[in-house]
Amino acid sequence: MKPFLYLVIYKQWKQYLLLFGILLSSLGLIWVLQKTINQTFHIPIAIQDLDQSANSKTLIKQLKQEPILEVSTLPLDDDYIEESVTKKEAVISMQIPENYSSQLEQNDLQEAILLYGRDDFIGNISLEIVSQSLYNQQIPYLVHTHVQEADTNVSINQVKSKLTDKTPTSNVDFRSLHTSSNRSLSMSIIFGLLLCISSVQILLHHNLKQNAPLQRLYLAPFSKLKLYGLYIAAHTIVLLIILWLSALLMHQQLSITFYLATLFVIIIYELGISWLLFTINTLSHRLFMALIYALAITLIYIYLQF
Incomplete structure (x- = not known):
């Protein structure tokens, strides 16, 4: 040997x-x-804010707070916002119209937001996040409408304040699995x-x-x-x-x-x-x-x- x-x-x-x-x-x-790769994985989205109102800026702020999104703003005179998607600079390109704030207050946001996006899995994730942010912004106005229908004199600011106070903080009990894997x-x-x-x-x-x-x-x-x-x-x-x-x-x-x-x-x-x-x-x-x-x-x- x-x-x-x-x-x-x-x-x-x-x-x-x-x-x-x-x-x-x-x-x-x-x-x-x-x-x-893990540190640089962000979904880029481009936003053109034609409304320049407090509500539109709040929406953009909410999207910027999403850890997975990388939000960039488009110039107001850009007539071809879809090019951000076709040039692969963004996964979603959306336009907030000039009357966004008034439509939000009237609960009439159907077809108000112009949005271009990739038709794939990442595009669907981006669309879901944007839709969730839009829905969250509509909640106070929906509640305010129902309150007014009940002949209760409450302002929209009072509704927002009450919702903020009463909305519970969500804590996910995440537990990492330490069991050994066969595969x-x-x-x-x-x-x-x-x-x-x-x-x-x-x-x-x-x-x-x-x-x-x-x-x-x-x-x-x-x-x-x-x-x-x-x-x-x-x-x-x-x-x-x-x-x-x-x-x-x-x-x-x-x-x-x-x-x-x-x-x-x-x-x-x-x-x-x-x-x-x-x-x-x-x-x-x-x-x-x-x-x-x-x-x-x-x-x-x-x-x-x-």
Whole structure:
């Protein structure tokens, strides 16, 4: 066993460090990219306020307070507000008409707001948020109308004040789930990318493919099994460490079932990589086949998470 340890481990320790460094750097890059995407995800909407009233400014203020929205204002002389959407500068472009305040007071906002938007999932989310803000602004006037119909002399300001005082503060009892998961699509995608990147080991360990020494080594009983087994075990340990670090970095609670399933995938993956390394003579062919094989294993691994 000592010759195999010397050949696969001792003589290749720099390559293992380099492989670990490449995978760790790739993981760090994925983490930074994920953080950047999460921090910069906002839905841009453009608003043209032709009314310039207290009510229209209140509506814009309410929309600006939505954490997911990024509100920009359009010039009053812009006659083509839909271009903000067609040029992909905004998901929704809306126009507050000149008589918005009076229509709001008369509870007559049907077809008052001119709005252009993308016909997709993000556009529907934006439309829902805008509709909710419009509805919230109409509530005091709806209540005021019903109060007047009951022959009660109450001003709209009194209604607004009463609604503000009586509206309860909504507190959502959010509880994060810390139970370990048997499946994780996001984690499988991240680790699948790292598996593809780890195919660089074909280049790092290319000097192991020496036909004459290997032929002499294979004369010993079970030598091929020992060579393949040691190579697979060493790289499996490296990839398991990377998987564990990935779970820590991405705050993933994964069960032992997930780790065992991933271990099985890693062994199958390394079995194919080791066969390519010790069997295919041409380096370019080995590298190409390793990339295709890594991609196939990654797709199967991700599919199993559904």
